[in-house]
Amino acid sequence: MAKTLFQKVWEAHTVRKLPNGQTQLFIGTHLIHEVTSPQAFGMLRDLGLKVKYPQRTFATVDHIVPTNELKEPYSDPIAQEMIEALRKNTKDFGIRFFDTNTGTQGIVHMVGPEQGITQPGTTIACGDSHTATHGAFGAIAFGIGTTQVRDVLATQTLALSPLKVRRIEVNGQLAPGVYAKDVILHIIRVLGVNGGIGYAYEYAGSTFDGFSLEERMTVCNMSIEGGARCGYVNPDQKTFDYIKGKPYAPKAAGWDAAVARWQSFASDPGCAYDDVVKFDAAAIRPTVTWGITPGQAVFIDEKMPALETLNAADRATAEDAYKHMKLSPDTPIKGTKVDVCFLGSCTNGRISDLREAAKYLKGRKVSPTVKAIVVPGSQLTAIQAVHEGLDKVFTEAGFEWRGAGCSMCLAMNPDKLVGDQLCASSSNRNFKGRQGSQTGRTVLMSPIMVIAAAITGQVADAREVFKV
């Protein structure tokens, strides 16, 4: 019988049926970070349990790590304490830790792929909702809570129920100035922030075939913003080329067998899906959010929706959103004044994002009314960017160049909005208060749109600013 990748990976990792009807699913790769793991280690100790497969858990620090001071002890004692806790936990239990002094630390969803830990046909769990990022490699990857982090540490398994699979096909060529970020913002806008509940999203079609692994990661990353706990792209030659030679990739002798195995996990032609949705790539335009959920988005050259045009269920959230954002229905979002620009995060903090942004930023200046920061997602990305001279392009234009981490994506470190500042952000969440100020406002967009906003001091159409 023809099967989807999801079904094949699920079957290969099924340990047994649990008494309550759920599946005990083997988690091949477990990623942990400093925020959602300390309590899990605490529970483990309370129960007197060990880590069952310490070599299958990998740790790094990203959420709280300061990006503006690189020497320890950090001036934030809590950050220091949380990092020390992870050092102790990984040491006590024999877990590999990509620590700050290794040159390999970074946002957990960047470290996995960079190290070749993220592989097709595997199951990956992490106490972080953006774990679907790893689905770009054809892995079934999902976010879990802290008690489940404990479960994986203690048993290398989770109690789960299978998901339905929705194939999201995007076909055709994106217009100039339109990026993977616009594709996923558009998908969420159309299918809704809860449209994916109960589903895994399989992203497919010629647009995805043409995407690099980094572009696929940008899309898979935001699956959870559409309610889907996991999202993936079937593995292909590009996937294998990306993994080849990475530190944890299969070595020469095992490589061919690994590739054959990986290929066998791809969805079979003619397999059945629970749902199929199709999009035309050419119809997607640069997309920005105007509200407080990632689904509240418009094309940059559209007006924000008039309240009457929304259905009753969406109207209350929209009214709340307009009030919080200090924006008016039925007006253009283009031209809205921007105070802060943030380029980074596990959605768009990779080297290709920095290169594309620098390409348009080169020789231009950040508006004097804008504070702009660029935060490479990982130390490897930062090192590569410096090697290519990108850091200079950013600093000469007026951006602050930072160390690796999550930074202003969730503002657990000192990078925060102040008051009702409006931030043009390449991250993934525009929730109220997300960027560290209760009244702060976030407009999500692609990296090149962030650059356009930084230069003009307003929400701008990058296609006009850069004449693309």
Added chain:
Amino acid sequence: MSLAKVTQVKGLALAVPGDDIDTDRIIPARFLRCVTFDDLGQHAFRDERTGPDGKESNHPMNSPQAARIAAAKQGVMVVGFNFGCGSSREHAPQSIWRFGFTALVGGSFAEIFFGNSTTLGVPCVTLSKDDLADCDAFVRAHPDVEVTVDVEKLVVTAGAKSWKASIAASARDGLVHGKWDPIADLLDGASAVDQTAGSLAYVVGK
């Protein structure tokens, strides 16, 4: 490990309206700066409850009703649709539970939030849209009437009212049998786990 059987949760109820209430709103990121969950109860919905000027808002969590639930350490929160979306932080249900809520009734719940709550023994049951509106209105109008969430019979009752409730079968099963924390079952499967591990090339290092 023996856990309480969660067949029925009874308590005063509080309506916390709105759809798409994300976990950043339930517990802002700055309260994730901790290595235990112990102190989270007091911070549930912090930024909805306290304005930038430090003044208390009229959010339901500031009401005398919320204080009664906090004191009783049991109660029912009535919410909207897609409650708990966004971040996977278990800190969100932990804060609601530690505040004093022992069950949630809503239109729909985000999956990770739902799973995290179930693992704490906190049932999140759903009602149809119309029933939810009716339940929400009733709860506001009758703050002194206790609401019962019957996980076993799948019904929410209050006074003379009753609404048909739903919850994922596996969650219901775990709650009513006192197996809402899956760790014991998962540990039981250890030898089967080793077998599965042995069948996966990437795990055995090939």
